[in-house]
Amino acid sequence: MEYKKFLMFGDSITEFSFNTRPQPEENLGDQFALGAALTNDYSRKLTVLQRGFAGYNSKWGLKILPKILEYEQNIVIGFIFFGSNDSCAGGPQRVPEDEYESNLHKSVQMFKARSIKPILVGPAFYDSSKWEPSRQDEVRQGYARSNEGFIRYGKITASVASKENVPFLDLRAAMEREAGKNWTDFLVDGLHFNGKGYEVFYKELLQAISDHYPEYHPYNMAITPPYWKYVSEDESKLD
Amino acid sequence: MEYKKFLMFGDSITEFSFNTRPQPEENLGDQFALGAALTNDYSRKLTVLQRGFAGYNSKWGLKILPKILEYEQNIVIGFIFFGSNDSCAGGPQRVPEDEYESNLHKSVQMFKARSIKPILVGPAFYDSSKWEPSRQDEVRQGYARSNEGFIRYGKITASVASKENVPFLDLRAAMEREAGKNWTDFLVDGLHFNGKGYEVFYKELLQAISDHYPEYHPYNMAITPPYWKYVSEDESKLD
Numbered sequence: 001m002e003y004k005k006f007l008m009f010g011d012s013i014t015e016f017s018f019n020t021r022p023q024p025e026e027n028l029g030d031q032f033a034l035g036a037a038l039t040n041d042y043s044r045k046l047t048v049l050q051r052g053f054a055g056y057n058s059k060w061g062l063k064i065l066p067k068i069l070e071y072e073q074n075i076v077i078g079f080i081f082f083g084s085n086d087s088c089a090g091g092p093q094r095v096p097e098d099e100y101e102s103n104l105h106k107s108v109q110m111f112k113a114r115s116i117k118p119i120l121v122g123p124a125f126y127d128s129s130k131w132e133p134s135r136q137d138e139v140r141q142g143y144a145r146s147n148e149g150f151i152r153y154g155k156i157t158a159s160v161a162s163k164e165n166v167p168f169l170d171l172r173a174a175m176e177r178e179a180g181k182n183w184t185d186f187l188v189d190g191l192h193f194n195g196k197g198y199e200v201f202y203k204e205l206l207q208a209i210s211d212h213y214p215e216y217h218p219y220n221m222a223i224t225p226p227y228w229k230y231v232s233e234d235e236s237k238l239d
Numbered sequence: 240m241e242y243k244k245f246l247m248f249g250d251s252i253t254e255f256s257f258n259t260r261p262q263p264e265e266n267l268g269d270q271f272a273l274g275a276a277l278t279n280d281y282s283r284k285l286t287v288l289q290r291g292f293a294g295y296n297s298k299w300g301l302k303i304l305p306k307i308l309e310y311e312q313n314i315v316i317g318f319i320f321f322g323s324n325d326s327c328a329g330g331p332q333r334v335p336e337d338e339y340e341s342n343l344h345k346s347v348q349m350f351k352a353r354s355i356k357p358i359l360v361g362p363a364f365y366d367s368s369k370w371e372p373s374r375q376d377e378v379r380q381g382y383a384r385s386n387e388g389f390i391r392y393g394k395i396t397a398s399v400a401s402k403e404n405v406p407f408l409d410l411r412a413a414m415e416r417e418a419g420k421n422w423t424d425f426l427v428d429g430l431h432f433n434g435k436g437y438e439v440f441y442k443e444l445l446q447a448i449s450d451h452y453p454e455y456h457p458y459n460m461a462i463t464p465p466y467w468k469y470v471s472e473d474e475s476k477l478d
Contacts, residue, residue, distance in 0.1 A: 001307050001310055030269040037259070043289060050278055055467025055468070060464075060477060063474070068240050195269060225292060
């Protein structure tokens with residue numbers, strides 16, 4: 001029984017998207033998780049592949065992507081979400097703007113070469129007051145993120161999406177629309193998303209799928225194997 | 240990039256195991272979800288496959304299993320969890336005890352033939368006072384579940400596990416140990432699990448993996464591709 005696949009491809013924000021307890025020390029209970037919600041929506045429709053790699057940038061992603069695509073047949077749709085590491089002003093994770101742009105183009109083209117519908121996602125918000133206190137050494141060496149960096153790399157992402165004629169999820173705009181100046185509500189530690197942040201991501205993603213690739217919106221897909229009542233009437237439906 | 244796989248194989252309790260909002264009407268927020276927790280634990284270690292089919296029994300499961308195994312290469316471990324439908328006293332979902340037993344043996348043997356480490360799970364608890372009020376017609380026709388049925392089919396599951404020398408998760412005993420007479424705390428609608436129920440399932444599952452197949456316990460598995468700091472020192476690690 002063969003299911004087509006949805007590829008979640010990106011850095012830590014993608015890797016952590018099945019974690020319902022991102023803040024265990026704060027005893028907040030369980031939270032919304034993007035990957036869990038997608039898997040639930042696509043149950044018996046698509047296999048959802050979590051391929052997020054904490055700390056990775058678009059350069060390392062590009063080295064991995066061909067290996068993922070070579071092994072995983074039948075991916076039909078997916079997102080590419082880097083930038084939060086690439087946009088560091090310095091340090092080992094930094095990828096310069098022109099290289100980030102080129103990496104995204106190449107990644108999208110790899111998707112297209114395999115008839116995978118791409119969705120691009122760019123960095124959202126960054127709260128240095130939460131992320132940096134424990135990382136003062138790095139910051140002093142110029143190894144630091146910034147909202148300015150996130151905005152610049154977000155614009156590059158949007159521009160690549162436009163040139164490649166594929167949808168772009170503007171999470172920054174979506175979070176601003178929903179919470180205005182209270183965008184820190186969407187973050188766990190200044191960088192990663194909490195359940196509220198992932199829920200904004202989820203809604204934007206489903207909307208983009210509905211707008212651009214409606215054939216892959218969960219509501220438009222039939223389940224395999226069929227509903228048990230049909231099976232109970234005619235078990236040959238499972239042959 | 241090839242990941243080995245964890246197969247979650249069963250009925251609705253397996254299918255719904257990525258749903259963090261099983262009781263949306265009661266506004267309880269998000270809850271623990273077994274499938275999400277497993278996917279999070281096995282991130283960059285194993286691909287977790289959700290193959291749950293609401294309403295299915297062990298007979299229909301057995302028709303599907305060869306198709307799953309034919310298409311999904313490299314499954315190395317997984318659970319088989321039916322019985323909550325099989326044990327109906329009548330109606331289209333019912334599977335007689337001897338056939339249930341035989342179906343489980345065959346399913347375990349299919350796992351073994353492919354060197355997949357099997358874990359058997361049996362039905363837990365049933366609260367007719369929640370499930371049946373909206374299904375009075377069915378109940379009058381003898382199409383009904385019962386705790387007696389769950390206990391009988393649970394014992395068959397344990398016995399098959401013992402004969403096959405594979406681990407059995409006794410969710411009923413685990414829930415009783417944790418909550419005593421308050422076992423209804425683990426159910427959403429009298430039949431399906433809420434987050435608390437899935438968390439018992441999760442703990443029992445990880446314990447069984449630790450006891451019987453420690454090489455597949457998440458703590459004992461290395462991540463692929465490597466931690467980003469190692470990559471940043473030597474990018475050839477991604478070649």
